[in-house]
Amino acid sequence: MTDVAIGTGEAVVFWILGPVALAGALGMVFSRNAVHSALWLVTTMLSLGVFYVVQSAPFLGAVQIIVYTGAIMILFLFVLMLVGRDSSDSVVETLRGQRVAATVLGVGFAGLVGAGIARATRDTGIEGLGDAGGTGNIETIAGVLFTRYLLAFEVTSALLITAAVGAMVLAHIEREPGSRQTQKELSRARFLTDRPQTLPGPGVFARANSVATGALLPDGRTAEDSLATGIEPREVEQMPRPTGRAQLGSPDAALGTTDEPR
């Protein structure tokens, strides 16, 4: 048995990224917001990708970063945004004491499995992959994948096609023909209401022109119709404006064209 010693660099990488991976996993479980959970999981997955590279699996490390953090987590985020990211977790316990029981179970399981693995693999040496784990990694994987595991590789394609078709079938919405309103029906319904004209646009000010700012009516109030739905309306600082004859005086005085000294 030719043992390969683990170098100092690898130990440094392990002791830095191991806690990072653990923190990512714990943060994923404990953060209330699902988007934060996804970002914590990305941290863990990136650390694991580095572990693969360090452990003479550079191809898997690249695939881990590209497929997991690049594709799968983005898919998660897409679905989170579709489902609504504020659908945060309910804190109601359906089964009483389930959280405590799960935590105790987890600690016990980790203790047992960790101790068992630590004892069982205490004397396990590292044979090392040699060139197959370095520059020849991709060639070695391809060589084995396309000979010994060819059948499994081919079956994978069936799996992927089935998954794609299944996702399309599940995500597809069947609409009855005629269940959608036509343009004519929509415009007729609109002219039957009290307000056939369009809603006023948002306010445009020197300091803000976002859709969140309401437009002003002639008397200075905010036009309620101009506020966008679903967005918190935004207050805009404005110059105090004089309105009415009482503040402005005569039109001549307001324009500054009067001859009388005031």
Next chain:
Amino acid sequence: MSVTHYLVLAAILFTIGAVGVLVRRNAIVVFMCIELMLNSVNLTLVTFARATGTIDGQIMAFFVMVVAAAEVVVGLAIIMSIYRTRRSASVDDANLLKY
């Protein structure tokens, strides 16, 4: 520093994922916890591939990744369709089969 460190780390990550599946109620987060469990098993496979000096463990991890990708696609589509009918992504609300 030996392979034991990697294996224990993978075991702890797996446990955290399992506890997350039990504790969390949001179906998407439960799904993420399953991904974490798959990832920790991959770390074990890669570690053993190196310890035994054979490439087969890496091939196995590669297949796990492929299956995980397919599983995520179908699972998220199921969550989407449940959300569309029940307006909720909580696993507590999908209880129609219970009664």
